[in-house]
Amino acid sequence: MIQLDLPFLLQCGKFLLAFVPLCLIPINIFMERKGASLIQDRFGPNRANIPLLGGIRLFGFVQNLPDGIKLFTKESFIPKGAHKAWYLVAPMIPLTIALLTPSVIPWFAPMAVEGTRGLVQMSGQILDADAGVLVLFALSGLSVYGVVLGAWASNSKYALLGGMRASAQMISYEVSMGLSAAGIFVLAGSFSLTRIVEWQGSNPLHWGIVLQPVGFVLFLTAMFAETGRPPFDMAEGESEIVAGYLMEYSAMRFGLYYMGEYAHIAIASALVSTLFLGGYHMPFLGTEALRSNLGQVAAGVLAVFGILSGLVAWAVRRWQRIYATRGGSDIAARKREHGILFGIFAVLAAVLFAAAVAAATSAHPAQVQIDGVWAWPLRVNLGAALLQLGVLVAKTLCICWVFIWVRWTLPRFRYDQVMFLGWKVLLNIALLNLLATAVVAKLAKG
């Protein structure tokens, strides 16, 4: 019989982590639209506002709402001659896969908590499989099924061409992706993502990106191709195959594909952070050090966020002045909105600083002995887990930004160039890298 004790509830609670990539989707879309516009010297979306909240625009973040409403309320069209069942099922696949993959990412360090029957070890993954990363590769490779199936079921030549391209590209880059990550597996001696992160430790000089720089670049490139992002967006192509596999899709089915793509970016970024950027480790602060100095670390993190909110408040003031000099008929509304934003961020900064002081001065609980093992009380474990989750999400967002940044910098490749790069360049470099890593690892271990 299942016992409803604390570790079991925690295990259940861990399933919420599956929604981390889902929460990152609106942030990714915001970053994409705003990043693209600023890189192209324009303002980007900033019109959508919430009238009930004083016309607040939140720098364009509110744009996600009308986009969602639009996608939900548009006509969902099924083209003539489409295979109805597959046409309806296909858009769900990429997003389903993207919601399954976070189960093997370690979001925080393994913890030991006290249950009713003694000490319970709990890892930071939902599914602590030894073959963790293989599960992830397998699932992530499956997402192309959604693309190909949707393309085929649409009964459109352009869509089918796009789907074929996507699958060919996926096959080409899956090989280099696995081989470029293999260097890390050789060094860490494990496929388990928790073990890989533990092996990297908290010292940035021992992270995958330093030990395997070539592997990092190759893996990131393969991830661009895997997610179908420009410069590898062969599955789409305005001048060649119109919108590619998405061509016959409209409304929320189209939206599902897009959500799947952004969730895929989030999960790919989380994987890159886990394999190459020390995962959930804070730089120079191991899990044990974090748990024994939780108050001070939390205070530091809160203070950093307080400073950031203060900076945002200052920036809002600055924008308000710029708007005032430019004039325009909406100046009063903008002034009100900037006032509200400034107030929110100023109050937020104050609250964060107060919380930082409270965290720094709060008493730190001592370790307790359970079954002859020294363990931390639950709240220390949970606090540390929350901080580590935040660190991993921050790293993930940085890599997401790299995805967006590269997209708006590089021109897209021609199809033959993609194949050339995948089979003749990346694959060879990945093989050489793996060979060199294996030789060095063998020599070093003796």
Add this chain to the structure above:
Amino acid sequence: MAMTVPRPEMTLAEKAYLPEIVKGLKLTLGHLARGLFHPETLPVLNYPEIQPEVPRDYRAQHRLMKRPDGEPRCVACFMCSTACPANCIHIQAMESADDRIEKKPAKFEIDLLVCVFCGLCVEACPVDAIRMDTRKVALAADSREKFKVGLKDLLDWNPSDYPTTDTQSQKAPGGTLNEQARKEWGLA
């Protein structure tokens, strides 16, 4: 004669591609920083709250000029509608009550949706009756009919919106600086 265009030889760093990517990333990051920290330098207007400044000589919506007595200067000679490459000017002439003038327009209609704003009608007019200096460029209406502007709309403009120093056109036939016109209209 066939000519060989030499392709620039790529250096090793360019062939390796990665250094070039880093260069490109630096460039786009610079633009991002500009937008984030100096949004006032972006070449962007917050339209429609801030309207662009349209130059006076920009070819915009037409207006019809008036004689000193307030009647349209147009003599219904059909030169503009003949010059019009889009065939968007439709004129109906009638006899003028003024015996100094032979004809005047009974109907003068411009279909702004058909107009290509080339300015040839302005060039063609022998009496400087039609101009395109209203600076109205963002035209909007909710039906096609409303885009057909007639005599009433074309004559509906405020003299205070236009500069009085426009000597060049005032020297045209019918203008206040034209010797013959001054004599004709008794302006001394």
